[in-house]
Amino acid sequence: MNVAVVGVGLIGGSIGLALQQRLGASVTGYDPAAEVCEEALRRGAIGAVAASAAEAAHDADIVFVAAPVSALAEAIDTVLAAAGGDCAVSDVGSTKRELIAGRSDERFIGGHPLAGAETSGVEHARADLFDGATWYLTPGPGTSGALYQRLHKALAGIGAKPTAIDAADHDRVMASVSHLPHVFANVLVAQAARALSGEHVPATGPSFRDATRVAGASATIWPDIYLSNREALVTLIDEAQGRLSEVRDALAGADRGAIERWHEAARLDRDALLGAGLAGGAVYELRAAVADRPGVVAEIALALGRAAINIVDMALSPAQDGSQGVVALWIQGEDQADRAVGLVSALGIPVARA
Numbered sequence: 178m179n180v181a182v183v184g185v186g187l188i189g190g191s192i193g194l195a196l197q198q199r200l201g202a203s204v205t206g207y208d209p210a211a212e213v214c215e216e217a218l219r220r221g222a223i224g225a226v227a228a229s230a231a232e233a234a235h236d237a238d239i240v241f242v243a244a245p246v247s248a249l250a251e252a253i254d255t256v257l258a259a260a261g262g263d264c265a266v267s268d269v270g271s272t273k274r275e276l277i278a279g280r281s282d283e284r285f286i287g288g289h290p291l292a293g294a295e296t297s298g299v300e301h302a303r304a305d306l307f308d309g310a311t312w313y314l315t316p317g318p319g320t321s322g323a324l325y326q327r328l329h330k331a332l333a334g335i336g337a338k339p340t341a342i343d344a345a346d347h348d349r350v351m352a353s354v355s356h357l358p359h360v361f362a363n364v365l366v367a368q369a370a371r372a373l374s375g376e377h378v379p380a381t382g383p384s385f386r387d388a389t390r391v392a393g394a395s396a397t398i399w400p401d402i403y404l405s406n407r408e409a410l411v412t413l414i415d416e417a418q419g420r421l422s423e424v425r426d427a428l429a430g431a432d433r434g435a436i437e438r439w440h441e442a443a444r445l446d447r448d449a450l451l452g453a454g455l456a457g458g459a460v461y462e463l464r465a466a467v468a469d470r471p472g473v474v475a476e477i478a479l480a481l482g483r484a485a486i487n488i489v490d491m492a493l494s495p496a497q498d499g500s501q502g503v504v505a506l507w508i509q510g511e512d513q514a515d516r517a518v519g520l521v522s523a524l525g526i527p528v529a530r531a
Contacts, residue, residue, distance in 0.1 A: 178239070180202045180331075181205050181207070181234050181239075181241070183242045183252055184243035184244040184245075185207075185213055185217040185299050186297060186298055186302075187298060187302055188243045188293065189269075189302075190217050190220070191222075192307075193217065193224075195306070196335060197221070202331075203225075204222075205225045205226070205237070206225070206227065206233065207229060207232070216299050217302075222299050222302050230242075231259035234256045234259045234260040234266075235259055237261075238263070238265070240264060240266045240267070241288075243269045246270050246272065250275075252268075257282050260284065264324075265327050266286070267328055268287060268289075269290055270289060271351055272348050272351065272402065274344045274347070277344040281317060283320055285320075287313075287314065287316075287344060288313065288315070288328075288332075289312070289351075292312075305336065307332075307336050309338065310337050312340065313341075313347055314328070314341050314342070315342060315343065316475035317475065320474070320475040326491055330490065330491070340482050340487060341488075342483070343482075348406050351406065351409075352409035356410050357410060357414070358391065359399060362391045362392035365388055423439075424436075424439060461507070462505060463528055464529060465477065465505075465506065465527065466501060467501060467503070467526055481520060484516060484517075486513050486516060486517050487508070488508065490506075491504065491507070492505045
């Protein structure tokens with residue numbers, strides 16, 4: 178398998194290392210900064226250096242675009258123009274709606290690994306970065322089923338958990354669990370700094386350190402992330418202001434009961450959020466008979482992704498006449514497999530446990 182990585186920082190370099198070490202892929206890298214490519218080559222994150230993004234994509238089976246959010250759209254278009262008709266093109270950006278809305282190419286599948294580190298740069302890349310990490314995929318209605326399968330299999334092969342999600346849902350989720358926490362961390366740090374201005378600053382406790390760990394993250398990267406997801410983020414900030422007002426009123430009114438209920442609800446919500454997706458179990462095979470039409474695999478993957486059902490693996494077996502085929506899905510957990518059968522059947526697609 179020939180893979181191209183456009184942008185070989187922490188994420189791109191880790192993709193290169195993982196693909197080479199775990200799948201034996203040949204990885205070609207390109208980065209606008211020549212010294213970054215040289216460092217990636219020296220560290221074994223890539224096996225060859227391309228002179229341009231187009232050159233890297235030319236003979237690739239999969240291309241991962243790991244450019245900054247502000248440069249993603251242009252880089253993806255450059256890659257799509259140079260890549261072959263049988264090449265899967267994906268990215269690793271943390272917002273998806275704008276990218277997907279502007280592209281109908283069957284080869285492009287938006288992606289976002291929920292993995293990273295507090296350090297950056299290819300010098301910190303490692304092959305195990307994606308072990309057990311959810312890797313969101315945002316296929317469009319015309320996405321090629323064969324290319325989606327290829328990308329899914331490669332991601333599972335490097336230890337990730339590829340999960341389909343609608344682009345708008347992805348951005349709303351990321352605004353909730355990533356972008357808004359960064360906003361709050363910045364606000365908390367500013368609030369504390371101003372409240373303690375002119376005083377001896379006390380040693381900070383673990384609560385403050387944990388809540389503000391991401392404060393002041395890269396001023397080069399994060400403004401673009403905020404702006405690219407501004408609609409969802411503004412909505413959540415408005416909602417958060419309403420919740421803060423409720424707490425403020427409870428405190429002002431010395432309403433102990435309301436404060437207790439607020440605290441208990443937060444505990445229950447946190448337990449539910451952090452416990453999501455931890456169930457394991459045996460893996461069950463489902464076989465769905467599908468018509469040979471664009472987007473049918475993406476339709477199935479999105480239906481299961483919306484229900485938080487993880488596809489451990491998948492395979493496509495087209496009929497000889499090309500009119501239909503079978504999609505084999507491997508789902509972890511008997512209950513999840515049964516739910517998957519119901520969801521796929523609801524799409525009007527015949528499916529059964531193998």
